[in-house]
Amino acid sequence: ALLARLSAEGTAGRKDFLVSEERFYLLRDAARFELPMLHLLSNELAESVYTTYLLLRKYPDNFYLEKLLCKSLYILAKYNNNLDRAFKSNYREVEGESQQAHFFLNKLSRKESTVLAARYAWLLQQKQPEDAEVEAIVRDLFVELGQHFEGLAGFRSELPPLDTLASEAEPGQADPSSKYDKIRQQKKEAALPGEAEYWRYGFHEFVNDSLFRMGFEEGRKEYLKRKEWDDYMRTRKGRNQWKKYEKKIEKKGLQLGIDRIVIVNPFYLRADSRDRNNVRFIESELGQERFRQLLKEMAASLELDVQMLDVADLRTDQSLEFNEIRLLNDWFDQQVDQDDLSLTPGFNQQKIDEIADKYGTDYFLWPGLLTRQQGKGLILYALLFDVRTGKREAVKFDYLHKREQAYLVRAHVYDALFQIKSKE
The missing domain is CATH 3.40.50 (Rossmann fold)
Structure with missing residues (x-):
């Protein structure tokens, strides 16, 4: 009965869009741009990263979206560097393509997530050096880096060369390398940063940049200053000082x-x-x-x-x-x-x-x-x-x-x- 009534209704005089088609899609995309922020506010970091990634595929080099991704990676690093707040995701329960984002972020170590966030934020700041939000994030990430690294000597300034001479053995052909050749090759590879240390190449384009090195040194100093104060407040002298402060507040406000x-x-x-x-x-x-x-x-x-x-x-x-x-x-x-x-x-x-x-x-x-x-x-x-x-x-x-x-x-x-x- 319902189909019969609907079939009697025509589409003459009707419009596909109540507003112009161009305006409709503009507003739709503007609403989509807010999805990563909603995920951020809900502490859904993997969803925020994945949603921003999808939007950037359609709108590459959009600074608003790039800044949202920067904020997501920044908070991920902050959480991981706080032992009580480390990011954890049960990626096995996530379905669809977004599971890859959950898996990747879940597998990052504290050091790796900090380097990743610092790299992305620094490169973004070079594109928009006047942006105050990105500047504040970069400054704070230098402090976060300071707790992992005493200096930048462990970072590489060049990517490793591709071994163009390496080739796979022909199908059905035995590998001519002897057992000792393989051992020597393994030792040679071990001398270079392996897959477990890929973070060493995180700053390869700018690790020798004077401004980057200056920012790192200031961040390291700030980290040591905070650590010194935190250690002091754990001592008997520090606890007594805090008690005196509390008594003063109780008495005078x-x-x-x-x-x-x-x-x-x-x-x-x-x-x-x-x-x-x-x-x-x-x-x-x-x-x-x-x-x-x-x-x-x-x-x-x-x-x-x-x-x-x-x-x-x-x-x-x-x-x-x-x-x-x-x-x-x-x-x-x-x-x-x-x-x-x-x-x-x-x-x-x-x-x-x-x-x-x-x-x-x-x-x-x-x-x-x-x-x-x-x-x-x-x-x-x-x-x-x-x-x-x-x-x-x-x-x-x-x-x-x-x-x-x-x-x-x-x-x-x-x-x-x-x-x-x-x-x-």
Whole structure:
């Protein structure tokens, strides 16, 4: 019956495209260009690499796609150099052509993935030397290289020559080489970097470049500086110094001396453990409005200049601000997820820097309050980030075994903002 009805419908007067065909395919490809970024944000590195590779086959030399591939290889190296975050993929469960990307990335060692990322990033920087994102990645990868290599002497400046005299034996013809000839040949091959050391040729075109060598030396120095500090903080003297710092913060606060901040999406949640769906949505929405107003009020009393970016406080015509909040929250999620790594630029760091320029400050605050409908239990946090560098301060992260009361929340909000505003 359905086929009969459809057959009666003609195609006269209909169009294949509601917009022009050219515009349709342009928008389709623009959407496809965002797929690698979505994979990156989801920590799907192999999918990001594979998707970017496919797009680059159609759009070779597209700098946006090349930079996405650079970011994927960079994060892979950072993960592998952190023993708790090393990239692992069960490639046997992956079907299709993308399994090759999973297999390849899974088999790379820490050293190999770092050399691969550094090579790609350096070559990309030579194509676009003014790009700030690639420059930051290259600078950080030199630090990552510094933990694997004391110098560049182990790298080759030329590729090995192809043995044009080597030929396969004719079918059915025995190999005339004696056992001793084969042993001598094996020793000769062992003297050169073998397949297990192909990373030695990773920088062959530019290993003697003065700028590359200078970058490596600076990265090595920075790595040694960080290692020295980390080793010191593990000593008794270092632990005592940290305890003194904590006592000072407990007594006087952070005293950051910041005059202007942006507050992003103040978060409020009220839960009821007696209910299967334990989130109290109406109470949470009302509480979030009170929390937002309290932040504004306390900031004004401290003469702290605050710009509020909250999706619940936007008008329908503020699509630009909505996208800024999305980018900031993606950046925040990445920084929190990668908290165990060294400071790492965001996947969209250039856009984040532009947002910081727009609002006239590098300091963005993510505050939140979680409370219970019944019983005691209150969590209040305020995480402050320098969005250009990734440096952060947990201005407040307190659990209180108390009920939510207005005076209590007010005091803690005031204290958090006071630590940001006050100076030593």
